Amino acid sequence: MGALIKTTNGGADWTVSQTNTTTPILKVKSFNGQTVIASGYDGLILRSVDYGETFTQIISGVGNGFDLWGLEIVNDTLGWACGATTLLKTTDAGESWQIVNIPGYTGNLWWIDFLNVQYGFVAADGKVLKTTDGGINWEIIQAGDSVPLYCIDVIDSLHIAAAGYGGTNYSAKNLYSSDGGNNWIVGDTLTTESVNCIQFINPDTGYVLMTNSPARKTTNRGQEWTTIGGINDNYELQLLEKNKGYSVGTQLKINKTADGYENWKRLITNDNFSDVFFTSENKGFAISSYGFSNPSGLYKTLDGGINWEKVVGAPDGTTLLFLDSLTGFIGTSQINKTTNGGINWYIPNGGQGGAGKIFFIDETIGWAIRSNVIYKTTDRGENWFVQFTAPSSITFNSIHFIDSLYGWTANFGGRPYKTTNGGTNWVQQTNLDIWLSKDVLFNGQLKGFLLESNKLYQTTNGGLTFNLIPEITGYSVAGKFRHFNDSTIFITGYRTFRSLDAGDTWIDFPELSGTKITGVSLLGKGFGYATGDLGLILKYNDTSVPVELTSFTSSVNENDVILSWQTATEINNQGFQIERRETKNERSEEWNAIGFVSGNGTTTETQSYSFIDKNLEAGKYQYRLKQMDYDGKFEYSKTTEVEIGTPNKFSLEQNYPNPFNPSTSISWHSPISGWQKIKLYNALGEEVETILNEYLESGFHSKLYIANSTLPSGVYFYKLTIGGTSQVRKMLLTK
16 A cells, blocks of 8 residues: 556556555646645645655645545646545645635535636535635535535536445435536436546536446436446546546556547456466466456466466466466366467366366376365366265365375365375365365375465374474465475465475565465476466566576486486585485385486586486386585475386397406396296307396396306307297307
């Protein structure tokens, strides 16, 4: 509050003026553009002499409880302000103000409008006040019934329009005078909402703005009103020459017309954004979902959030998720899917049930929740089916899976649910005294978090018990987790917190206190975007992050996995520990360190790294990097997953190295499981020894052979036999 924004190019761009106040501002006016006056609550008057760049507070002579609702600047020096039983006048361009008394009237003064220095009107409680001598004398005229008139427009010396109160079983008051305000005619029926502003462009044609309603237009002095589109729930209208005009309202509503006041364009995106997702550093989406007076829909940026455009034809929603640059989802009263980067959207099979949150454990398997129902997909969201229906007293708020088997819910109306078989069965955790959870996040089988509106719970034993985290408890955080990797976690809401150590400690962002953050999209542990109400979009860039990992990818070459990654900058980087875990029977095992790659200390240049994990058996594997500083600090990367497939044919590879002394590696591919034998023969075909005789699973295999010290140099043959299939290769031993 206490904010003023300014444009110098017709509303294309806006800047914030320095007001140095938190008191709400109600009106702002200027006669010449250089001297700008603003008024507000508790007798607030602000003055600027530099075209609205900076403002100083002026003593008004009235204080707390005397709000100044009306403001009129007549010329370079003369101005008026009115409000709660108060009328003020300035004759020195707003440097000083004097209280003006009106004998016989002690009520509220809602709006003031002057035709010239001498002739003016004030809208009051059931009356209008009229002056013809510059405010020396005021005539009190009854205007219709006794309910207030909130606004008045002096069209010319004879024609005046006024409007105001609306309420239950009471159509908004609107009046018209054709004899200089002496007599008033009641206008046609409007809604029961109050009229905030009335303005005419000629004696016949005028407009009104109302609370919670579209604007209305008359062409016969208020005897009939018709609805016009484009401006809803606005408070003030400024109609200019050449068919141009502006309207403003609550929640950053600013609209402009340039074609005769019939079509209005929004100048500021003031959607209440509910989520955000970036598919790259430059391309991202923000979604909004609700509000009569606030538009809703999907917005897209291609330049890192500098410019946003609304995606025509896209649905609105509460949750937003992309699997890659092309495939994405919007959740609202139905699930919507795109396969072309957000250009077109459709409802997939089973998506009619809707989604409050959508979660994918990989590129194919995902879940969605809405009300008391959990939906699942196994084909990238093309088909959804109901997996679980809880009692009607339950409202699911969030869902999170650790792997394809283990998952948790956060919900109102009962304790959280847990599954250990991919959602086939859900069991309510009756051992937990947590009834109003809003979000859930796990970093593995044991460590996880549940979030309530003002409480954070942590478990380190797989959910058997949860303990309160005192750093968060007591703050209204609204309840959303966002995580970049296992260690970097954000909690957003009316307070925003961050952890860089998997939730062991939390850091507050005091500059965001009281600002509702509804969505976060992290592209790196120190880089991302956030959204909030009233079109709020923030960019997060933490330059203190020591190592900025820009990519981490994996690929498969037969039974080897190639890991590649890049960094943009490094500070004090000792290196990267490579960690792997295998997924067996759809359950993730523990992480194991399998290698280390040295870092480059401190550098601002792009660095590229790679690591090859060799000779793996068939199966699914997950990898992550543990970036380690010289001072002992560490940070985990996102995980990447690969699958080593089963060979489709039998193959015995050439040993390496060859020739060899004294050791060599023998590799082979086996499409079946069974007893596998490797025997060594000399050049005469005589068996020398058995190198391998084991039962092995199908897959890619390798055996290190070390020649017996008594074995002479020469040509040898090694033969692999699996079932009824055999293959032979030649090797050369040199001493």
